[in-house]
Amino acid sequence: MNPTEAIATTEASGDTVPSPWVVRAAWRELSDTTSLEIAPADGSTPRFQPGQFSMLYMPGIGDIPVSVSAYSDDGKALVHTVREVGAVSAALCAMKAGDWLGVRGPFGNGWPVDAAADRDLIVIAGGLGLAPVRPAIQQAIDDSGRGGKTVVFYGSRSPSALLFRDDLLQWAVSGVAEVRTTVDRAEPGWRGNVGLVTSILDRAAFDAESAVAFVCGPEVMMRFAVFDLLSRGLSADRIFLSLERNMHCGIGLCGHCQLGPKFICTDGPVFPYSEISDLLTVRGL
Amino acid sequence: MQEATASQVSLTARHIDGLIEALREDGYTVVGPTVADSAIVYDEIASTADLPEGWTDMQQPGKYRLSRRDDRALFGYAVGPHSWKKYLFPSSLKLWSTERAEDGALKIEAGPEEVPKYAFIGVRGCEMAAIRVQDRVFAGGRHHDSDYMTRRESAFIVAVNCGQAAETCFCTSMGTGPAVESGYDIALTELLDEAEPRYVAEAETSIGAAYLQRLGAADATAQDAEAAQQVVEKTVASITKELDTDGIKEMLYGSREDNRWDDVASRCLSCTNCTMVCPTCFCHSVTETSDLQMSSFEHTRQWDSCFSMEFTYVAGGVVRDTTRSRYRQWLTHKLGSWIDQFGTSGCVGCGRCIAWCPVGIDITEEAAALRKSHESSPKEVEDAT
Ligand SMILES: Cc1cc2nc3c(=O)[nH]c(=O)nc-3n(C[C@H](O)[C@H](O)[C@H](O)COP(=O)(O)OP(=O)(O)OC[C@H]3O[C@@H](n4cnc5c(N)ncnc54)[C@H](O)[C@@H]3O)c2cc1C
Ligand code: SF4
Ligand code: SF4
Ligand code: FES
Numbered sequence: 247m248n249p250t251e252a253i254a255t256t257e258a259s260g261d262t263v264p265s266p267w268v269v270r271a272a273w274r275e276l277s278d279t280t281s282l283e284i285a286p287a288d289g290s291t292p293r294f295q296p297g298q299f300s301m302l303y304m305p306g307i308g309d310i311p312v313s314v315s316a317y318s319d320d321g322k323a324l325v326h327t328v329r330e331v332g333a334v335s336a337a338l339c340a341m342k343a344g345d346w347l348g349v350r351g352p353f354g355n356g357w358p359v360d361a362a363a364d365r366d367l368i369v370i371a372g373g374l375g376l377a378p379v380r381p382a383i384q385q386a387i388d389d390s391g392r393g394g395k396t397v398v399f400y401g402s403r404s405p406s407a408l409l410f411r412d413d414l415l416q417w418a419v420s421g422v423a424e425v426r427t428t429v430d431r432a433e434p435g436w437r438g439n440v441g442l443v444t445s446i447l448d449r450a451a452f453d454a455e456s457a458v459a460f461v462c463g464p465e466v467m468m469r470f471a472v473f474d475l476l477s478r479g480l481s482a483d484r485i486f487l488s489l490e491r492n493m494h495c496g497i498g499l500c501g502h503c504q505l506g507p508k509f510i511c512t513d514g515p516v517f518p519y520s521e522i523s524d525l526l527t528v529r530g531l
Numbered sequence: 532m533q534e535a536t537a538s539q540v541s542l543t544a545r546h547i548d549g550l551i552e553a554l555r556e557d558g559y560t561v562v563g564p565t566v567a568d569s570a571i572v573y574d575e576i577a578s579t580a581d582l583p584e585g586w587t588d589m590q591q592p593g594k595y596r597l598s599r600r601d602d603r604a605l606f607g608y609a610v611g612p613h614s615w616k617k618y619l620f621p622s623s624l625k626l627w628s629t630e631r632a633e634d635g636a637l638k639i640e641a642g643p644e645e646v647p648k649y650a651f652i653g654v655r656g657c658e659m660a661a662i663r664v665q666d667r668v669f670a671g672g673r674h675h676d677s678d679y680m681t682r683r684e685s686a687f688i689v690a691v692n693c694g695q696a697a698e699t700c701f702c703t704s705m706g707t708g709p710a711v712e713s714g715y716d717i718a719l720t721e722l723l724d725e726a727e728p729r730y731v732a733e734a735e736t737s738i739g740a741a742y743l744q745r746l747g748a749a750d751a752t753a754q755d756a757e758a759a760q761q762v763v764e765k766t767v768a769s770i771t772k773e774l775d776t777d778g779i780k781e782m783l784y785g786s787r788e789d790n791r792w793d794d795v796a797s798r799c800l801s802c803t804n805c806t807m808v809c810p811t812c813f814c815h816s817v818t819e820t821s822d823l824q825m826s827s828f829e830h831t832r833q834w835d836s837c838f839s840m841e842f843t844y845v846a847g848g849v850v851r852d853t854t855r856s857r858y859r860q861w862l863t864h865k866l867g868s869w870i871d872q873f874g875t876s877g878c879v880g881c882g883r884c885i886a887w888c889p890v891g892i893d894i895t896e897e898a899a900a901l902r903k904s905h906e907s908s909p910k911e912v913e914d915a916t
Contacts, residue, residue: 261674263627266637287636305629305637305828306821331846346637348629491850492843494817497674500832501814502842504864506784507871512673528787530856 261497264303264348269341270323275409278330279374280339281315284347285323292324295356296381297488297516301496302326303348304337311493311511312338313378314352324352327377327409353496354515357382357486362458364393368480370471371400372443372463376409378488378515379462387422394457396423397450401443401467404429405436424450443467444474454478460516462488469526472519482520489515489522506531538740539751539759542719542730544579544605546746547652550689550717551578553745554650559687562618563652564611569597571611573618576652579605590697590882593891604728606653606721609697610881614810615658616665618649619682622834626817629828642678650687654715656708657700657881659690661810663714667873668813687738690715694723694762699882701772701895707879709766717743720759731759774880774895775902776866783867786901787859789908795897796855798890803836805884805892806861811869811877812836837861862897 266287275281286292294300294314303309316325330339341347359367359382367386369379386396398417402408408427418425426449428439439446443463459480461471468487475485491503491510498512506525508514525531542550554561555577563576566583576582587600588608600607630638654662666683669676693700693709702708711718716739722729731751734740751759806812816835821828835842837860843850851857869877878894885893 262677263641264639266639303830305631306819306825308817308819309830344635346631346635348637348639490845492845494815494832498672499669499674499676499813500816500835501837502816502835504860504868506863507868509872524784530851530853531787531860 260350261353262350264301264309264350267347267349269343269345269347270318271343272341272345275327276329276407278339279327279409280330280341281325281327282338282341283318283323283325284349285318286349287346291322292352294324294352294381296359296385297356297378298352298354299378299496299515300324300326300349300351301353301493302328302334302338303350304334305348307337308334309348309350310334310338311353311496313488315377315380316384317381327374329374351496353511355513357460357488357516358458359385359389361484362386362392362394363389365484366394366452366457367396368452368457368459368475369396369398369400370443370447370459370461370463370475371398372467373402373407374409375463375467375488376400379460380410380413382460383417383423387417395452397452398423398425399428399443399446399450400425401428401430401446401463404431405433405438426450442470444470447474447478454480457484459485460488461485465490465526476519482523483518485519486516487519487522489517539731539733539756540743540746540748541751541755542732542746542748543727546732546748547605547719547730548578549746550742551576551650551652553742554687558648559650560647561650561652564606564608566597570595571597571608573611573613573615573651582606582653583608587695588697590699590886591891592699592885592893593888595886602723602728603726604694604721604723606691606693606719607695607723609693609695609700610655610658610883612808612883612887614808614881614883615651615654615662616810616812618647618651619662619686620665620669620676620679620813620834624678624832626830626832628830631826631828646678646681646685648685648687649682650689652689654688654690654711655693655881656690656711657702657705657879658810659688659711659714660702660705660707660879661881662688664811664873664875664877664879665813667875668811671873688715688717690718692718692720692759692763693766694721696766696770697882697886699772699885700770701774701880701882703767703770703880704772704774704776704895705876705878705880709770710763715739720762722755722758722762724758729755731755772882772895774866774878774898776876779876779898779902780867780870782902782905783863785908786905787863789901789904791897791900791904792855792859794900795858795892796853798892799854799858800890801838801840801854801857802889803838804887804889805894806836806838807834808883808887809865810881810883811865811879814842816842837864862894865894866898 315327417423494500503510669679690711
C-alpha cells in the first residue's frame with residue numbers, strides 16, 4: 247500500500263477552528279433553557295440539515311455540541327436552544343444580543359425527511375429532544391407535495407417544561423400536524439395528558455405499517471418509544487433516533503462519542519434503529 | 532524487498548552518522564532511539580553516539596528492562612515505551628487561540644506556530660504499520676487533522692528490519708513485521724557477523740535514494756543481501772506470541788456480555804498505561820485556558836484514554852462507568868470495531884501494552900480467552916446442532 251494513499255488533500259475550514267459568530271437575539275424558552283439566534287460575523291449565510299449540530303464555543307470556558315433548532319425567519323441566522331446544565335451551557339444561556347461566540351459545524355447527518363415523503367411521519371420527542379427535531383417537522387410541514395400526515399407526540403416533565411409551545415399550538419391549530427402532548431407531573435390548570443409519552447401513542451391515528459418515525463429525547467425514553475413503535479408494526483429501518491454522547495471534536499477524531507463501531511458525531515447523530523439495536527441494548531457500551 | 536537487491540548499498544555506522552548529519556543540514560529535526568531512565572526512548576539525536584549501542588531489552592507482561600549485548604549493535608532491541616506518534620500526534624497541541632477585543636469581537640486563529648520537519652531513525656515494521664493506521668484515522672476520513680498531515684508529509688523515515696524481537700512481540704500475527712513493509716524512505720538491516728556492524732540499506736523513495744547516493748556507499752554484495760534476508764527470517768522464527776485474528780471482529784461483537792470482561796476488570800487498574808504507550812491510540816480531549824484579563828484564550832488538545840472515567844461523561848452520568856465496560860471498549864475497539872471504522876486492525880502487535888501494563892495484562896491472552904469462551908458458548912453449541 248502507498249503510505250500516503252490514505253492522505254487526502256484539502257481541509258475545509260470551520261471544521262477544526264471556530265468561526266466568529268454574533269448573537270442577533272436571545273430569549274428564554276423555559277426557566278433553564280434559552281434560544282440563541284446566531285449569525286456568522288462575516289455576513290455569510292449559514293446552511294444546515296435538520297438534525298445536524300454545531301460546536302458552540304465560549305472563549306475561556308469550552309465548546310459543546312448543540313443541535314440547530316431552527317432557521318431564523320430571514321434564513322440568515324441559525325437558532326440553537328440550550329439547556330443550562332454545566333459550565334458552557336450556562337454561559338451560552340447568559341448571552342445577549344450583540345455578544346460574540348465561536349462556531350464549528352454544522353456537523354453530523356440529519357433526519358431523513360425525504361424518507362417520509364409519501365408516508366406518515368411520527369415524531370416522538372421528550373423534553374429538550376424537541377429542539378433537534380423541530381426543523382425536521384418544519385421541513386415536512388413546509389413540503390406541500392407531501393403525501394403522508396405529520397403527527398407529533400411530545401412529553402415533558404411538567405407543563406411549564408413544555409418547549410416551543412407557540413409552534414406546537416400553531417401546528418395544531420392550523421392543522422398542518424396533529425399534536426399530542428403529555429407531562430410526567432401535572433400542575434394546577436393542566437387539563438392535558440399525564441404519563442409517559444409512549445402512553446399517548448393511541449391518541450392519534452397513523453399508518454403504522456408504512457410510517458416513518460423520528461424519536462428524540464433521553465435514551466431511556468427512546469428505548470421505550472422504539473419498543474412501542476416496533477410492537478405497532480413499524481419497521482426497524484424506518485425508526486430513526488438521535489443519539490447523544492460526550493463529544494470533544496464533532497468530526498470523528500477525538501474518539502469520545504463512540505458507540506461500538508459508530509462515531510455518533512459523523513455516522514450520526516441520527517441512526518435508523520436497525521443499525522444500532524444491538525448496540526443500544528448493551529449496558530455501558 | 533529482495534527484488535530491490537540491485538539498489539541495496541552497504542553502510543557502516545560512519546555512513547549513518549553521515550546520513551544524520553545530512554538530514555540535520557537539510558533542516559530535519561532528527562529523532563531516534565536513545566537510552567534514558569532505564570529504557571530506550573525516542574528523542575532528538577545528533578549522531579550514532581546517541582543510539583543505544585550494545586543495549587537490548589528484555590520484555591514480558593508487566594516487565595521491561597535493559598541489558599548489555601555482547602556486540603555493538605545500534606538497533607539490537609525491540610520497541611520501548613515511546614512511539615513515533617509523539618511527533619506526528621503530539622501529546623499536547625494548541626488547536627487555536629482566541630483574542631477578544633474591547634468591543635467583544637473575537638479573532639480566532641488556527642493552531643500551532645511552526646511544525647518541525649522530522650527525520651525518524653529506526654522505525655520498525657510494526658511502527659511503520661502503526662503510522663499507516665494513524666494516517667487512516669487522521670487523514671483518511673471525512674475530516675482531516677491538518678497538523679498531523681503536515682507533520683506526516685514532511686517526515687523522512689529511516690526504517691529498520693528487526694534483528695531482535697521481544698517476548699511481547701506478535702507482529703507476525705498482525706502482518707506488520709518484523710520486516711518493514713512499505714512507507715519508508717530508507718530501510719536498514721543490521722548485520723552483526725563482524726566486530727563492526729554493517730547495514731544493508733535500500734531506498735523506497737527517490738528522496739531516500741538521493742540521500743543514499745550522497746553517502747557514496749558501495750553496493751551491497753550478494754552475500755550481504757542474502758544475510759540481510761536471513762536476519763529477518765531468524766527474527767520471524769524467534770517470535771512466539773500469537774494472536775488469532777480469524778473472524779476476530781465477529782467474535783468480539785458476539786462477546787459483549789462475556790464473563791471474561793469481569794475477570795480482566797478484577798485485574799485492570801484503569802491506569803491508562805496501555806493506551807498511552809499504544810502507537811495507534813488516537814483519543815484525545817480538549818481544554819480551554821485563558822489569561823487573567825479574560826481577553827486571550829487557548830484551546831489545546833491532550834492525549835486522553837478510554838480508560839479515564841470522565842471520557843464518556845454526559846450530564847446525568849458516565850456511560851462507561853465500570854472497568855469492565857472500559858476494558859471491553861479498549862480491546863473491542865483495537866481488535867474489532869477499528870476494522871469497521873478504518874478498514875484495518877487497530878493493533879499492530881508491538882506488545883507495548885503488554886510490557887507496560889503494571890499488572891501484566893496481555894491483550895493476546897485476553898483475546899484468546901474470549902475466543903475460547905465464545906466458541907464454547909451455549910449459543911454456538913445450539914447453532915451447531
Ligand atoms: C449531538 C448532540 C446534540 C445536542 N444538542 C443539544 C441541544 O440542542 N441543546 C442542549 O442544551 N444540549 C444539547 N446537547 C447536550 C449538550 O452538548 C450538553 O448539555 C453539554 O455538552 C453540557 O456541557 P456543559 O459544559 O454545560 O456541562 P458540563 O457538565 O460542565 O460538561 C462538561 C463537558 O462534558 C461534556 N458533556 C456533558 N454533557 C454532555 C452531553 N449531554 N452531550 C455531550 N457532551 C456532554 C462536554 O464536553 C462538556 O463540555 C447535545 C449533545 C449532543 C451530543
Ligand atoms: S494494542 Fe498493544 S500490541 Fe497492539 S498496537 Fe497497541 S500497544 Fe501494540
Ligand atoms: S490493561 Fe493494564 S495498562 Fe491498560 S488500563 Fe488496565 S491496568 Fe492499565
Ligand atoms: S466527537 Fe470526537 S470523535 Fe465524535
